[in-house]
Amino acid sequence: MDNATVKRYLPWVVATTLFMEQLDSTIVNTAVPSIAASLHVTPLSLKGVVASYILSLAVGIPVSGWMADRFGTRRVFAWAVALFTLSSVLCGISVSVPMLVAARVLQGMGAAMMMPVGRLAVIRTFPKSELLVAMNFVIIPALIGPLLGPTVGGLIVHWLSWRDIFFVNVPVGLAAQWLIHRYMPDYRSDTSRPLDIVGLVLFGSGTALLSWLLEVFGEHQLDATSAAILLFIAISLLAAYGVHSNRTEYPLLRLALFRVRTFRVSVVGGFVTRLGLGGMPFLLPLLYQLGLGLPAWQSGLLMMPMAAAAMGMKLIAASILARYGYRKVLIVNTLMIGVTVTLFSFVVSGTPVLSIVLLSLAQGFFNSLQFTSMNSMAYADIEGKDTSMASTIASSMQQLSMSFGLASGSLVTAWYLGNVPQTDRFAVSSALHHAFITLGVLTMLSSLSFWTLRSGDGNAVSQGASHAA
Numbered sequence: 028m029d030n031a032t033v034k035r036y037l038p039w040v041v042a043t044t045l046f047m048e049q050l051d052s053t054i055v056n057t058a059v060p061s062i063a064a065s066l067h068v069t070p071l072s073l074k075g076v077v078a079s080y081i082l083s084l085a086v087g088i089p090v091s092g093w094m095a096d097r098f099g100t101r102r103v104f105a106w107a108v109a110l111f112t113l114s115s116v117l118c119g120i121s122v123s124v125p126m127l128v129a130a131r132v133l134q135g136m137g138a139a140m141m142m143p144v145g146r147l148a149v150i151r152t153f154p155k156s157e158l159l160v161a162m163n164f165v166i167i168p169a170l171i172g173p174l175l176g177p178t179v180g181g182l183i184v185h186w187l188s189w190r191d192i193f194f195v196n197v198p199v200g201l202a203a204q205w206l207i208h209r210y211m212p213d214y215r216s217d218t219s220r221p222l223d224i225v226g227l228v229l230f231g232s233g234t235a236l237l238s239w240l241l242e243v244f245g246e247h248q249l250d251a252t253s254a255a256i257l258l259f260i261a262i263s264l265l266a267a268y269g270v271h272s273n274r275t276e277y278p279l280l281r282l283a284l285f286r287v288r289t290f291r292v293s294v295v296g297g298f299v300t301r302l303g304l305g306g307m308p309f310l311l312p313l314l315y316q317l318g319l320g321l322p323a324w325q326s327g328l329l330m331m332p333m334a335a336a337a338m339g340m341k342l343i344a345a346s347i348l349a350r351y352g353y354r355k356v357l358i359v360n361t362l363m364i365g366v367t368v369t370l371f372s373f374v375v376s377g378t379p380v381l382s383i384v385l386l387s388l389a390q391g392f393f394n395s396l397q398f399t400s401m402n403s404m405a406y407a408d409i410e411g412k413d414t415s416m417a418s419t420i421a422s423s424m425q426q427l428s429m430s431f432g433l434a435s436g437s438l439v440t441a442w443y444l445g446n447v448p449q450t451d452r453f454a455v456s457s458a459l460h461h462a463f464i465t466l467g468v469l470t471m472l473s474s475l476s477f478w479t480l481r482s483g484d485g486n487a488v489s490q491g492a493s494h495a496a
Contacts, residue, residue: 083135096216111137112200181327233264303470305432336391369467
């Protein structure tokens with residue numbers, strides 16, 4: 028297989044798997060009420076089904092790079108797709124929430140290997156002069172997943188069963204396997220790097236315990252003393268990892284990179300921002316279906332404008348960044364995200380559909396600009412030898428913040444709902460409205476983290492961002 032053939036088809040291989048992963052991550056949100064009814068649980072209690080997947084991604088991503096170096100990109104990528112496809116079948120045949128959560132954890136492990144290993148293969152195949160064009164080709168088709176996910180999920184749930192949403196991955200996974208074995212290059216590292224097992228245990232257990240605490244606290248399943256003790260343990264584990272990472276030669280995540288100001292602001296600011304945004308894909312379908320009484324397929328259609336706007340923003344984000352700079356864009360855009368999140372608190376049963384669509388378009392527009400800005404600025408002052416580790420840290424923190432954001436959104440909603448049954452449409456709508464206000468204010472406050480940027484920050488990658496967007 029010559030290099031020209033690999034360059035021609037590799038982006039298709041990676042785009043196919045990203046499409047499958049992105050479709051799956053969004054299709055489940057629309058089906059939450061139907062899954063809850065089928066398994067005889069409350070919808071808010073199913074946040075673990077979504078959070079377990081995201082958390083598995085956050086814990087698994089740091090290991091994927093080591094696995095690719097050790098076993099080769101083709102083998103690891105094929106394993107990842109096979110695991111993702113098999114676990115999708117397990118999700119479809121689940122008969123209880125614990126079984127579904129376990130299957131979603133396996134799905135997350137597969138996705139954790141797919142995303143970074145696919146990106147690594149593209150980076151090693153294309154020279155820098157062609158890399159941005161290749162990555163743009165990979166990313167834009169992958170956005171079709173979120174665009175179709177809510178609608179496909181809504182239609183499947185409306186006409187068939189929620190179990191069928193997971194079986195959609197099977198034909199896509201089989202097609203991806205054929206492409207992988209035919210066109211995927213097999214890259215390995217020239218040097219053997221030991222796996223930081225201690226770091227993996229400390230970091231993985233600390234983040235998993237912290238996320239679990241947020242989930243069970245929202246369900247009021249722990250008393251304050253037990254929750255405080257477990258919170259202390261989780262923080263201690265993460266602190267122990269921080270000490271460990273500074274004392275080992277090959278840490279799982281090299282935290283010294285946080286000394287780079289633009290990287291630190293991007294990752295930390297992005298983490299706080301996603302705390303307010305992470306719960307929106309979970310809460311909006313609840314608002315549309317439980318609060319407004321819409322069927323699943325209509326709820327899915329109302330999610331489409333947000334994904335469409337996010338996809339369209341990719342075409343103009345670089346021009347906006349080049350004209351106004353990262354500092355101004357991130358400060359103003361974060362405030363606008365907070366405003367749009369807050370405006371969802373005014374959506375009631377009598378709200379015109381056009382108003383909801385316009386609000387969703389604005390939300391998707393600002394979200395896409397935010398993530399494009401933060402993700403590209405993270406590497407502005409990172410040296411070439413540290414790019415891989417910086418990407419690993421940023422990806423891990425991004426997935427972790429999404430998990431925490433989902434948990435915090437559900438926690439805030441459950442707190443406002445109190446002991447009122449979730450079958451009370453008025454009470455659910457009121458709780459969701461108050462949650463949107465709280466999350467919107469939190470998002471607006473996160474804009475303070477970007478005030479530490481300087482006017483010239485990010486200029487080193489603005490041209491790259493222009494091509495990638």
